[in-house]
Amino acid sequence: MKRAITVFIYAFITLLTALAEDYKADFTDALDNGWTFVREDKKDWRLKDGNLELLAQPTNIWAKSNNKTENFLLRSLPSANCSVEVTLNFNPKKEYEQAGLMIYLDDDNYIKFDRELYAGQSCTLVLESDAKPKVIKKIPFREGPMRLRLEITNGKVKAMVKVPDSTDWTEHGETKLPGSIEKVRVGLFALQGDVKAPRWAKFKDFVIISEK
Secondary structure (H helix, E strand, O other), rough: OOOHHHHHHHHHHHHHHHHHEEEEEOOOOOOOOOOOOEOOOHEEEEEEEEEEEEEOOOOOOOOOOOOOOOEEEEEOOOOOOOOEEEEOOOOOOOOOOOOOEEEEEEEOEEEEEEEEOOOEEEEEEEEOOOEEEEEEEEEEEOOOOEEEEEEOOEEEEEEEOOOOOOOOEEEEEEOOOOOOOOEEEEEEEEEEOOOOOOOOEEEEEEEEEOOO
16 A cells, blocks of 8 residues: 555656656757757767767866867756756766766856766766866766756756666755856766767756746
8 A cells, every 4th residue: 555655656746747847858850949059060969769969079178178079969948946857878988088967158167967987987066167167076876877957046056866767866966057047058968088989978858847
């Protein structure tokens, strides 16, 4: 009986979440309206099997050593208070190779929340403000797909992560927006890749949910 009630509650919560979605990406045949690339390189991204795939670029945007990393895929936020989620499947093999969610103003002002090979398989939250980057929090996280979430409330950003099939989120630090809500955009990235062994990051089930 308790199990049945638990299953019902979980299904009900899932239904409410689905109904509350302001936007859910369709990565089947073509990108929806509203997506834009920063420095697009068409050969290094694709839609495949319902995923958006980004080839991890061999470049970075850390601090002042910006070198025009390509294929940040971004869209505007619908409101000042909202949450962004995506499921990421990426297995980095080179130190600092990474892919994940991004809140972006420009190359010197952004938030990165990613799967990264950083002294082991990790999940890392970074804020860069005025070309001064800071690791807000880094935790070990097992290999395999992961669900990333950024909750934006009154100019603050809280990061959370979980295994896709789990209901248990792990809080992963809090920071501030890298610019005004009207100017920043949110989206996906993959960088610090290995030229000798290129790897694709796979993204699916991207949603933006406004706080009602």
